[in-house]
Amino acid sequence: MATRSSKKRPTLKTERLILRPFALNDAPRVALLAGDRDVAKTTLALGHPYEVSSAENWIATHQEGFEKSKQVVFAITLKNNHELIGAMGLVLNLDQEIAELGYWIGKPYWSRGYCTDAAREILHFAFTKLSLNRVHAHHFSHNPASGRVMQKVGMRHEGRLRQHVKKWGEFFDVEAYGILRSEFV
Numbered sequence: 001m002a003t004r005s006s007k008k009r010p011t012l013k014t015e016r017l018i019l020r021p022f023a024l025n026d027a028p029r030v031a032l033l034a035g036d037r038d039v040a041k042t043t044l045a046l047g048h049p050y051e052v053s054s055a056e057n058w059i060a061t062h063q064e065g066f067e068k069s070k071q072v073v074f075a076i077t078l079k080n081n082h083e084l085i086g087a088m089g090l091v092l093n094l095d096q097e098i099a100e101l102g103y104w105i106g107k108p109y110w111s112r113g114y115c116t117d118a119a120r121e122i123l124h125f126a127f128t129k130l131s132l133n134r135v136h137a138h139h140f141s142h143n144p145a146s147g148r149v150m151q152k153v154g155m156r157h158e159g160r161l162r163q164h165v166k167k168w169g170e171f172f173d174v175e176a177y178g179i180l181r182s183e184f185v
């Protein structure tokens with residue numbers, strides 16, 4: 001639970017985006033965007049249907065997760081009108097100096113480069129502020145748009161994990177990507 005002495009979660013900026021902590025009143029917007037079946041179907045984290053209460057429960061974990069150095073989660077918002085368009089986060093393992101990157105963008109905002117912008121900034125944060133050595137991510141093999149994002153930010157394809165995940169009762173292959181601090185420019 002956030003208290004006055006809480007560690008302040010970071011806010012990052014790019015030319016077009018502000019990446020800020022989620023607040024509980026973002027929950028209806030999260031439920032609307034992440035509640036789209038097309039957004040949920042290629043993510044492991046999102047169920048469907050996705051209720052406002054699920055979004056509230058998820059957002060309520062962020063401060064504690066940050067304080068325990070387990071995760072850092074950003075709301076992706078547009079700089080020009082502050083609209084919330086998606087989410088991106090790092091699941092941290094500070095002992096190993098690694099993190100896993102995950103994200104979704106609301107469907108009306110796809111293919112405008114927003115995910116790539118946010119991922120680049122969050123990798124920069126991971127390597128410079130958190131001093132991590134490696135960030136990894138994976139995507140369903142049938143989700144090439146996510147693979148493009150990983151490639152565009154300089155992550156390397158490291159292999160295919162066969163039937164690594166089960167989503168809605170079906171097993172799927174995933175593509176594994178990673179990037180080292182020494183490779184990030």
Ligand SMILES: CC(C)(COP(=O)(O)OP(=O)(O)OC[C@H]1O[C@@H](n2cnc3c(N)ncnc32)[C@H](O)[C@@H]1OP(=O)(O)O)[C@@H](O)C(=O)NCCC(=O)NCCS
Nearest residue numbers: 039042104105110111112113114115116139144145146148
């Ligand atoms: C994957 C996702 C986050 C991408 O977000 P986005 O903001 O549209 O990403 P960007 O615009 O930065 O880049 C998308 C790239 O994929 C490309 N792309 C889109 N659909 C594609 C397809 N079917 N096949 C191949 N490439 C595709 C785009 O053209 C773009 O590449 P380009 O700049 O080289 O043209 C978004 O589609 C999404 O949220 N999907 C549902 C949730 C999800 O899958 N999350 C990721 C879990 S690993």
